[in-house]
Every structure is written in C-alpha cells, then in structure tokens.
Amino acid sequence: xxxxxxxxxxxxxxxxxxxxxxxxxxxxxxxxxxxxxxxxxxxxxxxxxxxxxxxxxxxxxxxxxxxxxxxxxxxxxxxxxxxxxxxxxxxxxxxxxxxxxxxxxxxxxxxxxxxxxxxxxxxxxxxxxxxxxxxxxxxxxxxxxxxxxxxxxxxxxxxxxxxxxxxxxxxxxxxxxxxxxxxxxxxxxxxxxxxxxxxxxxxxxxxxxxxxxxxxxxxxxxxxxxxxxxxxxxxxxxxxxxxxxxxxxxxxxxxxxxxxxxxx
Numbered sequence: 001x002x003x004x005x006x007x008x009x010x011x012x013x014x015x016x017x018x019x020x021x022x023x024x025x026x027x028x029x030x031x032x033x034x035x036x037x038x039x040x041x042x043x044x045x046x047x048x049x050x051x052x053x054x055x056x057x058x059x060x061x062x063x064x065x066x067x068x069x070x071x072x073x074x075x076x077x078x079x080x081x082x083x084x085x086x087x088x089x090x091x092x093x094x095x096x097x098x099x100x101x102x103x104x105x106x107x108x109x110x111x112x113x114x115x116x117x118x119x120x121x122x123x124x125x126x127x128x129x130x131x132x133x134x135x136x137x138x139x140x141x142x143x144x145x146x147x148x149x150x151x152x153x154x155x156x157x158x159x160x161x162x163x164x165x166x167x168x169x170x171x172x173x174x175x176x177x178x179x180x181x182x183x184x185x186x187x188x189x190x191x192x193x194x195x196x197x198x199x200x201x202x203x204x205x206x207x208x209x210x211x212x213x214x215x216x217x218x219x220x221x222x223x224x225x226x227x228x229x230x231x232x233x234x235x236x237x238x239x240x241x242x243x244x245x246x247x248x249x250x251x252x253x254x255x256x257x258x259x260x261x262x263x264x
Contacts, residue, residue: 187217
C-alpha cells in the first residue's frame with residue numbers, strides 16, 4: 001500500500017496551523033515525555049473495557065490526557081475522517097446543509113466531514129463543556145461556522161432530519177448500553193426523516209452492538225465500509241508513534257454511512 005500525503009493544499013495549511021496552535025495551548029507546558037505518557041494513559045483507558053461516565057471521567061482527568069486528546073488523537077481523528085470522506089464520495093451526498101457532530105469530543109471528525117461537504121456549518125453536541133470549547137476552536141480554525149449544544153444523549157439531539165448529516169465518530173463506544181440503544185433509535189428516526197449518517201469506530205470494534213447498528217440502519221440505505229489508508233503522518237503523530245511504540249502509518253476505521261447519492 002503506497003503512502004499518500006496526509007493532506008494537501010489549503011486544507012493542509014489550515015491543519016498544520018490548527019495542530020501547532022493546539023499543541024502550544026495544551027502541551028506547551030508539558031515536556032515530550034509527559035505528552036507521551038498522556039497518550040499512553042488514554043490508550044490504557046480505551047483498552048480498559050470501561051464505558052459511560054467513569055470512562056469519560058478518566059479520559060478528562062489530568063493535563064497530560066487532555067493534551068493527548070486535543071493534539072495527537074484529534075489529528076488522527078481529523079485525518080481518518082478526511083480520507084474516509086474521499087472514499088465515501090461525500091461530495092455526492094447532496095444536499096447537506098449542516099453537520100451535527102454527536103458526542104463531538106475535540107470536533108475533529110465533524111470538522112473534517114463539514115470541510116469535505118464544502119465548508120458547511122457544524123453543530124457540536126456533547127455533555128462536556130471542555131469538549132464543546134475544543135470543537136468550536138477546531139471548526140473555526142478551518143473557517144467553519146460552529147455552534148454548540150450541551151446536554152445528554154440522545155435527548156439533546158431533538159428531531160434532526162432532511163439536510164442534516166449526523167456524525168458519530170468514536171461515540172458509541174463511550175456509551176452505556178441503554179444510552180447506546182436509545183441513541184440508535186433516535187438516529188433511525190432521523191434517517192426516516194431524511195437525514196444522512198456517518199458512524200465510525202475502530203476496525204476491531206465489538207461485533208455485537210455494532211452488528212445491531214448495521215441491521216437497524218441498513219433498511220435506510222446505510223452501508224458498512226472499511227477504511228484503510230496509508231499516509232506519511234504529521235510530525236507529532238510520527239514522533240509519538242515512535243516514542244509510545246504505536247503505529248499509525250495506516251489509518252483505519254469501520255464505518256456505517258449513508259444514504260449516499262441524491263436525497264429521495
């Protein structure tokens with residue numbers, strides 16, 4: 001698999017400026033070893049099997065973890081979804097007037113997809129004020145109009161529908177089972193009303209609940225795709241990979257996306 005540039009043109013210039021600003025703001029007071037430890041601590045939380053409020057609390061505690069989320073992991077999220085958008089041919093998904101970034105975190109995934117759709121507005125949705133602040137900063141760094149909505153899923157979503165793309169990037173894995181089921185039903189209702197959907201998780205996502213998502217959404221034109229792309233990696237990703245014994249030369253995700261093409 002040949003390597004692609006991680007980004008090109010104006011998007012690369014905006015990405016590099018955003019990455020530099022985020023690093024200075026979050027990791028400027030940390031040495032490289034502390035940032036590396038923050039990355040490893042986040043990886044440990046992801047691998048712990050915890051979900052829901054306890055997992056969210058552990059991810060948010062400590063400057064090292066927050067710096068890791070807002071720099072290293074945010075870059076990976078943006079790049080994965082940028083290349084996913086190309087593979088999914090998102091530009092054919094017209095008309096889409098707004099991205100709703102569900103459980104937005106740093107906002108990197110929603111921003112990447114909004115850019116792919118021509119720089120449309122983003123509504124960042126999360127229960128965390130810190131996450132919403134980051135999502136607004138991320139979107140505005142790329143010239144997007146970003147609004148925030150704070151509350152618990154799925155009630156905070158209301159009744160999204162036609163003209164809206166709901167993005168759930170690495171969101172379902174964070175939820176308690178009952179919230180996950182409730183969000184699945186809310187998203188199915190949005191699809192019935194003409195919304196579009198992109199759900200992304202790790203390639204090795206647990207099959208039980210992921211299969212239930214696929215079975216629920218498939219009748220509405222949502223299909224599963226495997227995303228794999230080899231990139232040349234930004235400097236920070238390359239350095240953290242080497243120091244933490246990680247490997248992100250190939251970005252990957254398991255994606256549920258659709259319905260593609262013109263709205264019906």
